[in-house]
Amino acid sequence: MxxxxxxxxxxxxxxxxxxxxxxxxxxxxxxxxxxxxxxxFYFVLLGAADLNQQLDIRINNGTxxxxxxxxxxxxxxxxxxxxxxxxDKAIPYWSQALIIYDxxxxxxxVGRIYDFLGLAYAxxxxxxxxxxxxxxxxxxxxxxxxxxxxxxxxxxVGTVLLRRGAFPGAQTTFEEALAIARSFNxxxxxxxxxxxxxxxxxxxxxxxxxxxxxxxxxxxxxxxGDAIGQANTLNNLGDAYQAINSFKDTIRAYGAALGIAKxxxxxxxxxxxxxxxxxxxxxxxxxxxxxxxxxxxxxTAQDAANPRQELISLRSLAQLYxxxxxxxxxxxxxxxxxxxxxxxxDTKAEATLLGQVLEIVSDR
Numbered sequence: 491m492x493x494x495x496x497x498x499x500x501x502x503x504x505x506x507x508x509x510x511x512x513x514x515x516x517x518x519x520x521x522x523x524x525x526x527x528x529x530x531f532y533f534v535l536l537g538a539a540d541l542n543q544q545l546d547i548r549i550n551n552g553t554x555x556x557x558x559x560x561x562x563x564x565x566x567x568x569x570x571x572x573x574x575x576x577x578d579k580a581i582p583y584w585s586q587a588l589i590i591y592d593x594x595x596x597x598x599x600v601g602r603i604y605d606f607l608g609l610a611y612a613x614x615x616x617x618x619x620x621x622x623x624x625x626x627x628x629x630x631x632x633x634x635x636x637x638x639x640x641x642x643x644x645x646x647v648g649t650v651l652l653r654r655g656a657f658p659g660a661q662t663t664f665e666e667a668l669a670i671a672r673s674f675n676x677x678x679x680x681x682x683x684x685x686x687x688x689x690x691x692x693x694x695x696x697x698x699x700x701x702x703x704x705x706x707x708x709x710x711x712x713x714x715g716d717a718i719g720q721a722n723t724l725n726n727l728g729d730a731y732q733a734i735n736s737f738k739d740t741i742r743a744y745g746a747a748l749g750i751a752k753x754x755x756x757x758x759x760x761x762x763x764x765x766x767x768x769x770x771x772x773x774x775x776x777x778x779x780x781x782x783x784x785x786x787x788x789x790t791a792q793d794a795a796n797p798r799q800e801l802i803s804l805r806s807l808a809q810l811y812x813x814x815x816x817x818x819x820x821x822x823x824x825x826x827x828x829x830x831x832x833x834x835x836d837t838k839a840e841a842t843l844l845g846q847v848l849e850i851v852s853d854r
Contacts, residue, residue, distance in 0.1 A: 558594060561586075561596075578614070581611070624647045645686055721750040741771075797833070
């Protein structure tokens with residue numbers, strides 16, 4: 491890809507007895523609705539989950555080929571660290587790769603690395619560096635007339651602004667991305683931009699406007715064959731319907747998200763959809779259905795070999811049993827959760843769970 495090369499600048503370093511207030515549930519805190527899963531989802535969308543496939547520009551001329559191979563190796567190491575949740579280790583690998591790609595003039599890879607760095611910094615809460623890296627990525631895309639890079643670059647910059655609570659700036663940025671995506675009839679870009687505009691509307695308390703944006707976004711994400719994006723938007727739609735207390739529509743949206751996420755083996759959106767459904771059914775007093783869904787959540791976590799999510803599931807089920815007065819069941823599930831916490835060497839979770847078991851006595 492030809493175009494003006496950007497000079498690389500080095501980047502630096504429950505409520506008691508109430509399941510519905512479970513702080514570990516992504517739907518229990520309205521503020522978290524704005525950003526839940528955004529960055530992990532973007533990492534998937536941008537390809538960080540399969541970096542090898544992105545490193546497809548080969549330079550086979552001596553020194554540059556060797557440098558390219560070293561940069562590729564660093565990117566793969568960073569990707570492994572990212573997938574293991576070690577972003578502090580991923581960033582140095584990617585920063586070194588960035589310098590090499592700039593040196594050999596691989597502008598496309600420079601842009602991708604800025605994406606990875608920006609999203610990593612954002613997930614770590616370093617929004618200043620995140621915005622800096624993502625704006626540089628956007629600059630690379632603009633210099634090279636890379637319209638797809640501009641669409642996703644603008645959405646990533648907007649996401650950081652959204653995390654910082656800069657709603658007007660985020661909205662303007664997402665609208666610019668949407669305009670470019672529409673001009674090229676890019677379904678994936680349209681769906682992503684509409685989804686993010688829905689998040690802005692939700693953050694500003696405009697649930698009805700958010701619902702319209704999400705409904706349109708689902709259509710485009712379906713057209714793009716983006717199952718993960720579709721499930722994510724449907725979960726956002728469930729959040730918006732929940733905010734206006736529309737029970738049937740909330741169940742419909744979360745249920746659709748759960749079905750699509752199951753089919754796509756998209757565990758994060760499965761967990762999120764189940765949490766939304768449980769909260770909705772609990773709020774309506776339909777506790778039996780809530781228990782069934784939490785048992786399904788436990789099975790999903792076990793099937794995914796995800797003990798952390800299994801622990802969250804067990805704690806939520808125990809809290810629900812406690813809430814409805816099924817104390818023996820609550821105590822039994824708490825003990826299962828405590829055993830798992832010990833296996834994970836999570837002393838903080840173990841202490842919290844032991845305290846909740848003791849609360850059962852005072853509740854009776």
